[in-house]
Amino acid sequence: MIPYGRQFIDEDDIRAVTEVLRSDWLTTGPKVVEFEQAIADYVGAKYAVAVSSGTAALHCAMYAIGINPSDEVILSPITFAATANCVVYQGATPVFSDVEPDTLLLDPEQIESKITLNTRAITVVDYAGHPCDYDSLRKIADKNNLVLVADACHALGAEYKGKKVGFLADLNIFSFHPVKHITSGEGGMITTDNADYANRMRIFRNHGITRDPKCFSPLSSALRPPASDSSWFYEMVDLGYNYRITDFQCALGISQLRKLPKFLERRREIAALYDEALADIPGIEPLGLRADVLPAKQFALHAPRSRPSNHAYHLYVIRIDSNVLGIDRNSLFAKLQEKGIGVNVHYIPVHLHPFYREKYHTGAGLFPIAEAAYEQIISIPMFPGMTDADVEKVIKTMQTVIHHYRNGDC
Numbered sequence: 001m002i003p004y005g006r007q008f009i010d011e012d013d014i015r016a017v018t019e020v021l022r023s024d025w026l027t028t029g030p031k032v033v034e035f036e037q038a039i040a041d042y043v044g045a046k047y048a049v050a051v052s053s054g055t056a057a058l059h060c061a062m063y064a065i066g067i068n069p070s071d072e073v074i075l076s077p078i079t080f081a082a083t084a085n086c087v088v089y090q091g092a093t094p095v096f097s098d099v100e101p102d103t104l105l106l107d108p109e110q111i112e113s114k115i116t117l118n119t120r121a122i123t124v125v126d127y128a129g130h131p132c133d134y135d136s137l138r139k140i141a142d143k144n145n146l147v148l149v150a151d152a153c154h155a156l157g158a159e160y161k162g163k164k165v166g167f168l169a170d171l172n173i174f175s176f177h178p179v180k181h182i183t184s185g186e187g188g189m190i191t192t193d194n195a196d197y198a199n200r201m202r203i204f205r206n207h208g209i210t211r212d213p214k215c216f217s218p219l220s221s222a223l224r225p226p227a228s229d230s231s232w233f234y235e236m237v238d239l240g241y242n243y244r245i246t247d248f249q250c251a252l253g254i255s256q257l258r259k260l261p262k263f264l265e266r267r268r269e270i271a272a273l274y275d276e277a278l279a280d281i282p283g284i285e286p287l288g289l290r291a292d293v294l295p296a297k298q299f300a301l302h303a304p305r306s307r308p309s310n311h312a313y314h315l316y317v318i319r320i321d322s323n324v325l326g327i328d329r330n331s332l333f334a335k336l337q338e339k340g341i342g343v344n345v346h347y348i349p350v351h352l353h354p355f356y357r358e359k360y361h362t363g364a365g366l367f368p369i370a371e372a373a374y375e376q377i378i379s380i381p382m383f384p385g386m387t388d389a390d391v392e393k394v395i396k397t398m399q400t401v402i403h404h405y406r407n408g409d410c
Ligand SMILES: *Cc1c(COP(=O)(O)O)cnc(C)c1O
Pocket: 053, 054, 055, 056, 079, 080, 082, 083, 125, 151, 153, 154, 175, 176, 177, 186, 187, 188
């Protein structure tokens, strides 16, 4: 079975982890700081805060901007549940808004109709690795005094008009789950240029505890030892969580980040092979690219100064037209699985999950573009360790299955 995504671990990664296991620091040590700095430098953000998962990172972001129960956050239904769940963790209301039909990114034109007096933030998702249109999103956010959050878990290494995803929103979230661009086993990171957000998240990931005298409350001044003797002293100034990440995870992350350019290059090569093969299969199409996003096969050729946008290809999502193919998504999915192609569906629109239907009275019919897309999409295998033979097998299998259906053999 060729899975839809898989980590790529080499001897350098293993060495990096075992070195930490032999050291004094298993958690909250120097590798955490080093990983944060490496990611901040890579994306070009001032601050990075490492936490135990992408989900924890999303929760930290909601906390940092002070999302509370009276607030609403606008987001796309085409995402992993965690993008919405983090709003609920803060007691607030996720407000879904429909996507663009070609890219399945949150449609900027529909966002404004969802804004109310309670709206505090917009969370966008660079779905599949396609960077959102940050210029138009920024305009909407600024005009309405909203915080712009990017769930960039698909988009480490993606570029928007020559700039890396990771500082274009006020808070930018990454995940290091094994299927993502780089892994730390489990892990997440928030990048931001805002010092206050970064500080709040560092406190939140550690139970709401601070050792920084600047953050201490006048309420506990009587408890505090004299400054000369206070290095052990800490205060819990708010309710936080244990969202810390370990040093050996961060050592893996640092080692993986060195390979990211190669990983991205390979993902784009695979995307170019798929693009080419799909052009010959009527009834199957890749998702659309916005005009400023370079097609995968042109990535290696573009002039470095031309400042295009670049897709990071976390996923390669195909869209099927069942009228042309004579089969629906579920049948094609089942056939591909049966023949060893580990396909997946990203995603079941979040507003259709029972939890959201029951708690927020969402349901079918609210977001027709997202719901129609859901019926048609399949994620086919995409990971840097795929060989050309693997890619060939995926393409050949799709061709064979479709050919059989056309001839009525299945
Ligand atoms: C992976 C992912 C997450 C959650 O990340 P974890 O590290 O698994 O918690 C959130 N949002 C999106 C879009 C993701 O792809």
